[in-house]
Amino acid sequence: MKTDVENRLIWLDGKIVNIKDATVNVLAPTAQFGLNVFEGIRCYWNEEKEQLFAFRLDDHHKRLQRSIKLLQLDSPYSLSDLKNAFIDVVKANDYREDIAVRQTVFADGFGSWGSEGPVNMFVSPIPKAKSSAEYNKKSLRCCISSWRRISDSVLSPRIKCGANYINSRMAQREALRNGYDTTIFLNDAGKVAEGPGSCLFIVKNGILITPLLTDSVLESITRDTIIRIARDMGIETLERSIDRTELYTADEAFLCGSAMEITPVCSVDKYEITGGNRITNWIHNKYLNIVTGNDRMYLEWLTMISN
Ligand code: PMP
Known part of the structure; x- marks a missing residue:
């Protein structure tokens, strides 16, 4: 069965919420200046094995940490926090198809482009077919x-x-x-x-x-x-x-x-x-x-x- 995209679940600020409730403050530096770092990560469904596989998850999270470091974001997330958030939200959506996941760490609050924080994260999966078709x-x-x-x-x-x-x-x-x-x-x-x-x-x-x-x-x-x-x-x-x-x-x-x-x-x-x-x-x-x-x-x- 295909997932209901309109009602998919998103990880935001430590909670798993319906996408309709996953909102960001318009004054946050992420909204005003694009002050965020992110990864686009794929998971592929293997029908025979009835198994969903994330591809090079740790390497994506290491690159995300390098981006966080270079932009000096005051991120509270360890590598295992990044991984757990990812796995929790993918599991919550119960996918049995290929998906793409956007994992974004962003400058929240009411600061400016020079702010270090507060820093927040969302993890947003969506079904996406392979390019092979x-x-x-x-x-x-x-x-x-x-x-x-x-x-x-x-x-x-x-x-x-x-x-x-x-x-x-x-x-x-x-x-x-x-x-x-x-x-x-x-x-x-x-x-x-x-x-x-x-x-x-x-x-x-x-x-x-x-x-x-x-x-x-x-x-x-x-x-x-x-x-x-x-x-x-x-x-x-x-x-x-x-x-x-x-x-x-x-x-x-x-x-x-x-x-x-x-x-x-x-x-x-x-x-x-x-x-x-x-x-x-x-x-x-x-x-x-x-x-x-x-x-x-x-x-x-x-x-x-x-x-
Ligand atoms: N270059 C740019 C500018 C990109 O946005 C991407 C996609 N993330 C890539 C290269 C390919 O990177 P990756 O293989 O890690 O997805």
Whole structure:
């Protein structure tokens, strides 16, 4: 049975409440200045095992703690508090389908953008199907954004905070206005960075290549997953800066992230990418096998959410 989305349960301030009662003060710094940090975490339902698995939960929570530290939020939450809140609310909703969970730690109260606290949290799950249903139909027509990716010296892309997505919004709206599906940012140095909500890989001559973590990208968990599984399978994988023109001549390219999983790119600035997606398809299938608990080699990445 599908969950009743309108009445789903949210964790807010230590309580599990109906979404209609999960409200935030309009004057809180999170509402006024986007002063919040968050994670987008996926759980996948395995029908055969009748089991819901959260993917790389501890790694998401560690990244959330790094974002909290960098923004100097006076957070009362330990790693186990973050995990317990997550598990409690997912269990409370009794899901038997794939879901996406937003876990946000935010500046509450009546302070300003300089306030350290008070700090609050919500955890909000929602059903979300895998991208695989759409995978064969969906290949993205991308442009290079005229907006540069935020940089570590201005607004670090390493911090997963709400305000960073204004840069993403500007670029995505420009792409849609101009008839593309989405966009790819260059960084301050003119090298390829990432998508507005995803990381990027290209394939050239059978080698998988992705920008460095110091090229203005989020420390993506999907990026890390792909590097690990590709290397385990003996696919040569490089982390290095990528030039814009390398995108135009790539054999394959794809965007990746917890939300979009692995989604192929079919063109960049109307230069077509026609190499056949052999490696992209392999990574996509492998990824879905892992996250659903069907690959025994990577079970350490999964947290069982049992009711
Ligand atoms: N870059 C940006 C800007 C993102 O918003 C995301 C999605 N969180 C990613 C990359 C991918 O990160 P992850 O694989 O951890 O979901």
